[in-house]
Amino acid sequence: MFQTPSTYLDLPEAFWQRQQAEPVRDPDMLLWNEALAKELAIERLPDAVWGGSETPEAADPFAQAYAGHQFGHFTMLGDGRALVLGEHVAPDGRRVDLQLKGSGQTPFSRRGDGRAALEPMLREYLISEALHALGIPSTRSLAVVSTGEPVYREEVLPGAVLTRVAASHIRVGTFEFAAQSGEEYLQALLDYSIQRHAPEAAEAADPALAFLRSCLQKQAKLIADWMGVGFVHGVMNTDNMALSGESIDFGPCAFMDRYDPATVFSSIDSQGRYAYGNQPRMAHWNLAVLASALLPLVQGDAEAEATAVLNEFPQAFQSAWRQKLAAKLGVLDPTPEDDELLQGFLDTLHTEKLDFTRAFLDLESDPPDVLQDWMQAWSRRVDSPDAARERMRLVNPVVIPRNHQVEAALHAAGEGKMKPFHELLAALQQPFDPALLQSPFAEAPAAGTPKAVTFCGT
Numbered sequence: 001m002f003q004t005p006s007t008y009l010d011l012p013e014a015f016w017q018r019q020q021a022e023p024v025r026d027p028d029m030l031l032w033n034e035a036l037a038k039e040l041a042i043e044r045l046p047d048a049v050w051g052g053s054e055t056p057e058a059a060d061p062f063a064q065a066y067a068g069h070q071f072g073h074f075t076m077l078g079d080g081r082a083l084v085l086g087e088h089v090a091p092d093g094r095r096v097d098l099q100l101k102g103s104g105q106t107p108f109s110r111r112g113d114g115r116a117a118l119e120p121m122l123r124e125y126l127i128s129e130a131l132h133a134l135g136i137p138s139t140r141s142l143a144v145v146s147t148g149e150p151v152y153r154e155e156v157l158p159g160a161v162l163t164r165v166a167a168s169h170i171r172v173g174t175f176e177f178a179a180q181s182g183e184e185y186l187q188a189l190l191d192y193s194i195q196r197h198a199p200e201a202a203e204a205a206d207p208a209l210a211f212l213r214s215c216l217q218k219q220a221k222l223i224a225d226w227m228g229v230g231f232v233h234g235v236m237n238t239d240n241m242a243l244s245g246e247s248i249d250f251g252p253c254a255f256m257d258r259y260d261p262a263t264v265f266s267s268i269d270s271q272g273r274y275a276y277g278n279q280p281r282m283a284h285w286n287l288a289v290l291a292s293a294l295l296p297l298v299q300g301d302a303e304a305e306a307t308a309v310l311n312e313f314p315q316a317f318q319s320a321w322r323q324k325l326a327a328k329l330g331v332l333d334p335t336p337e338d339d340e341l342l343q344g345f346l347d348t349l350h351t352e353k354l355d356f357t358r359a360f361l362d363l364e365s366d367p368p369d370v371l372q373d374w375m376q377a378w379s380r381r382v383d384s385p386d387a388a389r390e391r392m393r394l395v396n397p398v399v400i401p402r403n404h405q406v407e408a409a410l411h412a413a414g415e416g417k418m419k420p421f422h423e424l425l426a427a428l429q430q431p432f433d434p435a436l437l438q439s440p441f442a443e444a445p446a447a448g449t450p451k452a453v454t455f456c457g458t
């Protein structure tokens with residue numbers, strides 16, 4: 001591990017700051033992702049390393065500089081409580097960042113303490129691993145180490161450090177930072193990002209535009225993936241959109257139970273900016289910020305060229321979403337003519353206040369009366385209802401991270417009882433297993449369960 005110096009350090013110095021983690025009192029491994037470690041051939045170093053108390057000799061850790069639009073407002077940011085410990089090349093050639101989160105203050109901490117509380121780190125572990133198991137690109141969680149130190153929020157909480165594994169941590173906000181710094185910085189970041197995430201763009205007539213298009217396609221697909229499982233990211237600020245196309249930053253995210261496009265969980269999102277059904281529009285908005293950062297590198301009539309690429313987003317998303325919904329409903333080879341049928345299903349869920357995840361499963365076995373009319377149209381469209389149901393079983397999850405179950409598992413963990421967390425995690429790692437249909441983890445919340453409220457920056 002750390003067999004190569006981090007390639008990120010080849011970027012101009014403005015992009016990073018060498019920084020050691022702040023040692024913690026009593027680093028103790030709570031979770032270690034053995035399957036991920038094996039897959040990537042990552043060695044289980046002592047707990048003190050993953051807790052930030054000890055730096056392996058070959059590592060050269062650094063904090064990354066970036067900016068971002070948070071709820072529409074531009075700010076200079078940077079890793080205020082995280083460090084890239086190093087890059088690692090897996091046996092299959094994939095390069096990943098190993099990042100410690102909660103590792104202490106950095107030059108970017110502003111007024112923050114650089115620390116993370118245990119529950120939000122366990123939450124990130126659970127959700128990122130659940131998304132991965134659902135087949136959705138996501139940063140991963142390798143380890144959670146408790147620090148033996150308190151962190152001070154509105155209350156005193158136990159502290160922890162999470163190790164995040166990511167294809168990179170380049171964000172829309174990294175390009176905003178580069179654009180502020182000047183054209184040579186922008187060019188360096190573009191070249192680096194192309195090499196790491198879109199090598200084919202290097203050969204294009206206009207690499208900046210080709211890179212933008214590649215990011216756009218990844219985001220269109222990612223948002224369709226999210227919406228296909230009812231995922232609400234909750235804080236799609238430009239600093240929280242990774243250009244690798246992986247889901248990142250799980251502060252206030254949550255999964256929708258009853259279908260409603262206006263669903264919001266985050267305590268601070270009072271306008272519904274990042275509501276379930278607004279996510280495509282917000283991804284498009286973020287891509288527009290990326291496009292304007294890239295403008296100096298676009299050839300010809302840069303504004304017109306970049307706008308033309310950006311205008312591809314609605315269709316790219318619509319097409320990805322149509323594919324997703326059609327697959328969830330067992331419909332083969334969907335075309336725009338199917339949109340009415342597909343949307344009709346969602347409209348029924350909305351008016352009848354049905355649970356999103358259960359509705360697809362019930363269609364496979366026991367559809368409610370309110371779906372009868374819709375099912376007649378559906379039966380005429382699919383090759384055979386039985387064949388369609390066979391296909392649906394493979395793509396519709398039985399288990400998603402339900403808020404009431406996540407909260408219960410985290411609450412128990414906060415009291416030192418990890419068993420419920422491990423049981424939930426085990427179910428989330430097999431989300432399509434039909435045997436789980438009978439499990440409590442497949443149950444929608446009881447009527448009258450209050451909607452979850454989630455928080456950022458914890």
Ligand code: AMP
Pocket residue numbers: 077078079080081082108109110111112113114115116239240249251456457458
């Ligand atoms: P997030 O809401 O996690 O995307 O964080 C937004 C910004 O705030 C990032 O620059 C973080 O590094 C920074 N930040 C969040 N929490 C802390 C903290 N406890 N100490 C220092 N910086 C933080």
Ligand code: MG
Pocket residue numbers: 239240249
């Ligand atoms: Mg963030």
